[in-house]
Amino acid sequence: MTDTTPPVLTLVEQTTGIIRLNRPKALNSLNPEMVRAIARALERWRDDPAITQVLIESAAPKGFCAGGDVRYAREQIMAGNVRHIDEFFAEEYAMNKALAAYPKPYVALIDGVVMGGGLGISAHGSHRVITEKAFASMPEMLIGYITDVGMSWVLQHLPGSSQALGAFLGITSWRLNPTEMLWTGLATHFVPAAELDEVRQEILERGVAVALAGRERPPEGENRLLALLPGIEEAFGHSSWREAEAAARRYPELWEVVEESLREANPASVVAATALFAANSEVDVNQGIDNEARLAAVLRREENFAEGVRAILVDKDHRAAFHPATFADVDEEAYARLLHF
Numbered sequence: 001m002t003d004t005t006p007p008v009l010t011l012v013e014q015t016t017g018i019i020r021l022n023r024p025k026a027l028n029s030l031n032p033e034m035v036r037a038i039a040r041a042l043e044r045w046r047d048d049p050a051i052t053q054v055l056i057e058s059a060a061p062k063g064f065c066a067g068g069d070v071r072y073a074r075e076q077i078m079a080g081n082v083r084h085i086d087e088f089f090a091e092e093y094a095m096n097k098a099l100a101a102y103p104k105p106y107v108a109l110i111d112g113v114v115m116g117g118g119l120g121i122s123a124h125g126s127h128r129v130i131t132e133k134a135f136a137s138m139p140e141m142l143i144g145y146i147t148d149v150g151m152s153w154v155l156q157h158l159p160g161s162s163q164a165l166g167a168f169l170g171i172t173s174w175r176l177n178p179t180e181m182l183w184t185g186l187a188t189h190f191v192p193a194a195e196l197d198e199v200r201q202e203i204l205e206r207g208v209a210v211a212l213a214g215r216e217r218p219p220e221g222e223n224r225l226l227a228l229l230p231g232i233e234e235a236f237g238h239s240s241w242r243e244a245e246a247a248a249r250r251y252p253e254l255w256e257v258v259e260e261s262l263r264e265a266n267p268a269s270v271v272a273a274t275a276l277f278a279a280n281s282e283v284d285v286n287q288g289i290d291n292e293a294r295l296a297a298v299l300r301r302e303e304n305f306a307e308g309v310r311a312i313l314v315d316k317d318h319r320a321a322f323h324p325a326t327f328a329d330v331d332e333e334a335y336a337r338l339l340h341f
Contacts, residue, residue: 008037009059015052016204017045024060029069030117032088038121039095042102053105053208056121057200064108064134067116068092070143074309077300086297089148092117093289096150100124100285105208109200110134111193120149123186124285127208130178131193132219136186139173141265144308144322146273146295147171153280153288158185164237165229167244167277171236171270172261179221190219228254239278239336241271241327264311266304266322272335279339287340294338 007023019041021028028034038056045051058064076085099106099121106125114122114136122128138147138155146152147170156166161184168174169184181187189212191199202211225232231251238244249255262270272295280288299305304322311320324330 006033006037007031008034008041010037010041012051013204015050017041017048017051017054019054019056020059021057021065022059024062026069027063027066027113028058028060028118029066029071030092030121031069031072032091035088035092035095039091039098042095042098046098046103051104053107053203054102054125055107055109055200055203056125057109058111060112063112064110064114065118065121066113067118067139068120068149070116070145070309071313073300074306074314078306082301085300089293089296089300092120092149093293096120096124097286097289100150102126107203107208109196110136110187111196115139117149119151119154119186123154124150127189127212128181128187129189129191129196129199129212130181130187130219131191131196132178132221133193134178134181134187135175136181137173137175138170139312141171141173141262141269141273142308142312142320144266144269144302144304144306144320145299146269146276146292148289148292148296150285150289150292152273152276152292153283153285155184155186156277156281157285160184162233162237163277163281164233164235165225167236167274168228168232170277171273172258173265174225174261177221177224178219179223180225182218183223183225189215190217191215228257231255236274236277239275240332241274241330242332244274245327264318264320266308266320267324267327268302268304268322268330268335269299269308271327271330271332272299275332275336275339279336279341282341291339295335298335298338 108122231254
């Protein structure tokens with residue numbers, strides 16, 4: 001029997017437009033149908049005076065959204081449907097831009113995993129409410145891709161972040177815990193998972209500003225970034241990976257983290273992402289997404305993308321054969337020329 005349940009449900013409760021991600025078996029990985037449904041809902045409610053706020057949540061019990069459906073993208077690319085995938089990502093990036101400019105409160109309830117495209121449909125909004133189960137990451141370096149969906153801009157423009165810290169988070173695919181999500185500003189509020197349903201109802205009945213007022217209790221958990229921050233600020237502010245690597249090596253604790261995180265990464269992705277973060281420190285979010293789009297289109301056409309997705313998500317052997325295999329052999333200028341500063 002074919003499952004005909006829509007992967008995104010849209011409904012209205014009182015004055016709140018609700019987007020409910022409903023693809024639990026894939027951890028809500030975003031496919032074209034989902035991107036279009038979210039974009040249509042945002043457009044429909046944008047100027048509707050009966051809708052005062054928008055809330056996005058997950059019907060899946062294990063998390064919010066694990067990212068874009070890159071397995072689907074790989075399948076289509078390998079079948080020769082590259083233009084189709086170009087259109088898919090263009091629609092997703094247009095939706096990210098629309099969300100970044102959304103005129104109404106936009107509330108994401110994040111209880112569990114949020115990665116990649118899941119951050120693209122949450123981090124651009126006004127409120128990111130997390131529980132102790134939340135964790136966030138942009139793991140694109142491992143699949144032969146680059147930090148996209150506007151996150152190469154967002155990560156370095158958060159209230160508790162910087163250009164260097166944002167670059168570190170993206171390039172190393174650092175998995176932020178709830179404490180770190182709040183410290184950087186990637187999350188705006190913390191609510192214990194046991195209270196999330198109650199808070200959700202308060203948001204619907206009283207509005208997000210009233211419902212979240214006074215909720216300043218921090219989650220338990222260590223902020224591991226603090227000890228690494230001096231080295232991060234010195235190393236990851238560079239526009240060249242070669243310079244960033246040389247600086248990071250001067251901080252043994254930091255370099256141990258970086259070396260381990262990049263053990264399975266695509267060297268070309270790391271080099272390209274370093275230049276991308278530097279470029280996107282000087283532009284607005286729309287220009288930043290455009291920079292991502294140009295780089296991403298090139299990397300999707302390189303064999304490393306299909307190989308990385310295979311190694312991490314298809315065969316799961318974590319043995320991608322990336323080419324070039326070393327950072328020194330990557331043509332850094334070829335990627336940097338695609339970026340607008």
